[in-house]
Amino acid sequence: MTRQARVTYHRPRPAGAAGRDRGPRRATPLRGGRKGPRRGGRGRRTPENGTVIRIGIVEDDAASAALLLDHLRRYEKDHGEQFDVTRFADGAQVVAGYRPVFDILLLDVEMPELDGFSAAEKIRQVDRDVVIVFITNMTQYAIRGYEVDALSYVLKPVPYFAFSQEIKRSIARLRRRSADYLLLTVDGGLVRVATDDIVFLESAKHRTTVHTVDGRYSVVGPLKSLEAELEGKSFFRSNSGYLVNLRHVLGVQGSSALMVGGHDLLISRPRKKAFLAALTDYLGARHA
């Protein structure tokens, strides 16, 4: 149970794949009649500045919900954002017929029917991407948010400043997810690959082998030029021959990095410290 919910690596599908429905749904309680507005494809994923951010408030106490709504309205004004807010009076309500249309969910931990934590676990089974923020009071201090990839929470009664900071982070986290692509020149044409899907790039004489989660491409051109194109993304040159996507590093053992797909790549000695530091910042910032 916990392992399913503890999301570690999510792998967006390449463009064109049907946006939100990934594989068979596991949970039964989440089927239902409620039809939320649904946008096509990956539309929800990358709210740019100016687009509407969809927020769900799940809170049984009306006064508390009203306070959150006030805070959200104030935030809209202060930061020039636009929120589309829906309120649910219990965890059971949001879970019933849940559709992954929300960008952010504000979940009260203590609710009469279905508590916020159990609701989050159910939601995570079908929606790995929605940013969950728990709202709780002192007495439930020790929340196990890591099990549902919610690594911070706000304490009741919710003060505006702390809340605004949490919303700011959540929005930043949404915007970081913007998908982008790399055009690869392979023999016989061009291939478009999502940068998130690239596991690592390997230098091979005058060509570069691009290892992705789905397969390999042999690209004309040196590693250097691709490295320049990926500048500022989560890639790190772990030695002269490899450019590694930090997103797909599963572990580090001695002087090699374990990658998705079972690759075991050498990290050159002088670069190991910088590699670990880059990985620390990448992983630490990704979940923040």
Added chain:
Amino acid sequence: METLPDIPRVLTGIAEWAACLLYVLLRRQRLPVRRLVLVAALALGVLVAVQELADRLPLALWSLGMAAAVAAMYTFIVTAARVSARDAGYFAARALVLAELVAALHWQMHCFFFLPEGRPGVAWQVAFGAVMYVASFVLVYLIETRHFRPAQPLEVTSGELASAVAIALVTFFMSNISFLNANTPFSGRLGLEIFYIRTLVDLCGFVALYAQQGQRLQLRARADVKAVDEMLRRQHEQYLQSKRSIEVVDRKYHDLKHQIAVLRAERDEGKRASYLDDLEASVSGYAAQARTGNGVLDVILTSKSLECAEKGVDLTYVADGATIDFMSAMDVSAVFGNALDNAIDAVMAVPEPEKRLIKVALYATGGFVLATFENYFDGTLKTEDGAIVTRRADRDRHGYGLKSIRHTAEKYGGSMTVSAEDSWFALRILLPVPATSRTDDPGALAR
């Protein structure tokens, strides 16, 4: 000009052997006596033989002969004293210089007393040599015992080893240059004087090595004091925390006694129930104990949240304590204690109480454990001294805290980074989960 005889190679061999033996005897972890005697006897034979053999080599191969002698000394030390390779190297460098010094000093005096005509015979010469050697080595032993603790490993760093080796090599070559080639700016030319020059250069080398060891000890002592200081400080904090807890319990106990008395006296069921509710509410706050799955972490988080509550700091954490089961209790308390102290110090510098926010997260991702400590800070204050790290009154302790966290992270093969962005300061620690304590099956990792 008369040609002076140089030190007989046998004597050089004996001096090297005695110098090695001296450092071996300084260690408590050496071989048992019987085997030590055996190894020492063997080493004496080898060292003398190497010297004799080196004597027969042409001058061009002189350095080869010396290298062989040094290698033999190193082997002797590493076998007999049972020290690490680096420590043995450190000892070998010192032994080489010491052997040169004693041999040179003895030969200088020997030549002075016995070389002119009509001086006492071989028996006297041997006796003099024996007394000189024994006296010198005993004296040096007494001096060196002050600088080496027999039971403690030296833990020489590679930098320290390198400088000791450099001192030894420079001393060795400078002292011998007059004998290899009389035609350099550094070569002595006058009879007995060149013996004196050699002794002096060797003495300088020995003094330099002695001073180096003294400095090492001082540095280490200072680090020890700091560590002990830090520990005492923590213990003191723990004590204050316990004291506060006891006071709270005392107070609650008195309150409870009165409340129970009131409850007993109350006949009305409805009122009674409402009193009980009040009672429950009044103690619910004290259930705010951290339960993360790691006992040490629970203690730290609990005491730090109480501290934060007192100071009006909003500390929230999401922590999977089971992920750091592989860390020792000391390390957990050092890392989390230091990181939280830093964060608390930083937010206390923020004037608006509602902005004193600290967020802590500890979780596993893939084969890594990540700990992040984030705190709001007043951007204007921090940029004053350029660096994003330190700007506290208690600068010394603060710097030490971060260093200690980095040190611990690196000890586990991990890494620590700090960054400041958008008024938030973030301290991030990454630790690779050791292969043995990895609980997830490989399938889960490769997902």
